[in-house]
Amino acid sequence: MNKFLFKHIDNTGLVLFRVVFGALIAIEAFGAIATGWLRRTLIEPDFTFNFIGFEFLQPLPGNGMYFYFVLMGIFGLLVMVGYKYRFSMFCYALMWSCVYLMQKTSYNNHYYLMMLLCWLMVFLPAHRWFSLDAMFSSKIKSPSMPRWVLLVLILQVWIVYTYASVAKWYPDWLDATVTELFMRGKADYWLIGGFLQLDWVHWCIAYVGILFDLLIVPLLLWKRTRLLGFCISIFFHLFNSIVFQIGIFPYMSIAFALFFFSPELLQRRFLPKKAFYSAGEISIPKHKPLLIAVFSIYFMFQIGLPLRHWVFPDDVLWTEEGHRLSWRMMLRGKGGSMTVFTKDKNDPDATLKRYDYGKLLSKKQRRSVKTKPDLIWQLAQRIEEAEAKEGRDVSVFMDVRVKVNGGEYHRLIDKEVDLAAEEWQHFKHHDWILPSPENYHKKTKK
Structure with missing residues (x-):
């Protein structure tokens, strides 16, 4: 075990990854400003839909978040050049974690992976060369x-890759329904828009996605298939970058290849002035038990969290319970409609009144809130708070209907339940989420 874990190897791959990773996270921070993502997500809204339990994390007032992201980008550049590396990486990891946890309107697994990698890199010796x-x-x-x-x-x-593949093993992905739905919105793309509407392309995207996620790491690990796997990885991720426009993730994924190629090859190609290390000494750290314990617990969570949706009743595609932090990437398309009603608790003759919830939300938030039960619940709490400030004690009822993967609309939330009075349960199913109808994600044949 000591030889397996603590034998020293050349660090060229890690050093090069630090340079690329630092550049990419800096681009992520500055790019959020340049593309308007920061403005739409954290400046325009009056409040954000934070991860439940992190209500204290809210955007800085005024233009404070612009300065926040500029500082974060500077820390990314410092990581890239390896200056005060651990401090810079820690600061970026902490600041990005706050951004991640303070908003779910722009949730995606790529942001989650970036947060995990930031924290891992804090503890890795990526600054010891170059x-x-x-x-x-x-x-x-x-x-x-x-x-x-x-x-x-x-x-x-x-x-990450294994769970991303396994999550796609369900009917709507296997029959290319999901990929057809995604590609429908790309019809106006210059040059490739028409190509992306072809039926055989939808099938190829569906099954290449499954096979790539499942096999890419084994392909890169085996020397005989490493170059082939790398070429496939470049094509796959560049395709995703062009078609889905998912920021730095495709390029970060390509950079993962630095962990698989021979450090001797990497040293010869990229750091020719660096002497290749081959002594292979075994150095057992004094904190070995703590090191093993910490990473054992960490990976137990990484393996266990994506499986937690199985302990909840019903389909995660419908309830969303256990969807986040589970590498369920690009799996479904959802649409929704929502009507909100309030009722004065202190008036025995009060009737339901339609509530204009749109005045509380930004345009981006209005699109997101209609399909996700946790956001719907949080909105109910916000409405109750807003009405309380006006001196009214109200119940909040939601009539929400959703469609999944182009299917028919079905009611998602029990409209008889006062959501403002409900407690959020992190580890328990919420009964106000109605059971999924049979074949809810299939279109009704006429």
């Missing part, structure tokens, strides 16, 4: 790293 830290301190400089560093990164990537 960095300003190593230049200024000979004590830091080292051409090697313990093998557990490489294993941790590969295992994290493997978990």
Whole structure:
């Protein structure tokens, strides 16, 4: 075990990944400003739909978030050049975690993965070569790293891809319904829009997605298929970048190949002045038990969290319970309609009054809230608070209908339940989410 985990190997791959990762997270921060993502997500809304339990995390007032993201981008650049690396990486990880947890309107698994990688990189010795830290301190400089560093990164990537593949093993993905739905919105793309509407393309995207996620790590691990896997990875991720426009994730995924290629090859191609490390010394750290315990617990959670939706009744595609933090990427399309009613608790003769919830939300929030039960519940709490400020104590009822993967609309929420009076249960099914109708995601044949 000591030889397997603590034998030192050349650190070229990790060093190069730090440079690429630092550049990408800096681009993510500055790009959020340039593309308007920051304005739409954190500036325009009066409040954000935070992860429940993190209500204290709200955007800075005024233009404060612009300065926040500029500072975050600077920390990304410092990570790239390896200056005050651990401090810079820690600051970026903390700041990005706050951004991630303070809003769910723009939730995606790529942001979650970036948060995990940021925290992992804080504890990894990625600054011991080709960095300003190593230049200024000979004590830091080292051409090697313990093998557990490489294993941790590969295992994290493997978990992500494997669960992403398994999550696609359901009827609407297997019959290309989902990919057809996604491609329908790309018809106006220059040059490739018409191509993306072809039926055989939908089937190819569906099954290539399953096979790629399932096999890419084994292909990269095996020397004989490594180059093939890398070429496939480049094509796959560039295709996703062009078609789905998902930010830095495709390029970060391509950079994962640095963990699989021979460090000797990487050193020769990218850092020719660096002497290749091959001594293979075994150095057992004093904190070995703590190190093993921490990463064992971490990976138990990483393996267990994506499975938690099985402990909830009903289909996760319908209830959304257990959907987040589970690598359920690009799996379904949902649409919804919602009508909100309030009723004065202190007036025995009061009737339901239609409530204009749109005045509380930004345009982006209005699109997101209609299909996700946790956002619907949070909106009910906000409406109750807003009415209380006006001196009214109200019940809040929601008439919500959703359609999944182009199917028919079905009622999602029990409209007789006062959602403002309900408690949120993190580990328990919410009975006010109605059971999924049979074949709810299939269109009715006429």
